[in-house]
Amino acid sequence: MTSLPVPGWHLLLDMYGAKHLQDAAALELAMRAAANAAGARVLSAQLHDFPEGGGVTGVLLLAESHISVHTWPELNFAALDIFMCGSADIEAAARALETALAPASCRVTRTARGQRNQASQPAL
């Protein structure tokens, strides 16, 4: 993927059939592993479990922006996003999430952020 001037890339990951859709602790570990793989620094984490099998919603704030997760167990679906600026390796973060969550399918949409004269990038 093309290296950009700051700010950087924003990846949206639509995962079907992933693991841990109702396990906030496991999802936090997966996001922390992704931050670590990218060389990013975690500022804080917040995750919420919804009652009665309602899934998990959560975010890691990073010095380099954020990683979020929202799950719909009833749809077997997880929506994640990764936004990273600077020299953080966002593709390594995406690979770490896919390794940890092992989805049956994962669609990634990539958008360049803060490139005043550059169009959005469709999914590669």
Place this chain on the structure above:
Amino acid sequence: MTSLPVPGWHLLLDMYGAKHLQDAAALELAMRAAANAAGARVLSAQLHDFPEGGGVTGVLLLAESHISVHTWPELNFAALDIFMCGSADIEAAARALETALAPASCRVTRTARGQRNQASQPAL
């Protein structure tokens, strides 16, 4: 904008010349106003100021997903995103953010999330 089955839409807002790029309290108020305009419910908020004019990074977790902000005062740039599922009015949230932050320019990229058989939507 087309109404979707769940989960919903994800909007990426690239703002140049917005207000409050170094004011975490004002940015939190703007995000809370956006959540309120959409009819969304705030679960928690976390914002961080970077020292020495380094900007603000923060997120509101919602029952309907999230709103985030990351600012680069040195570039006069703010990157926001809004992800909302269910019946929340995401376009009302986007309008509320633009009203509160009054950017000189705002580019919005819209992507449908969790639509197994639907392609991503480019910026409208």
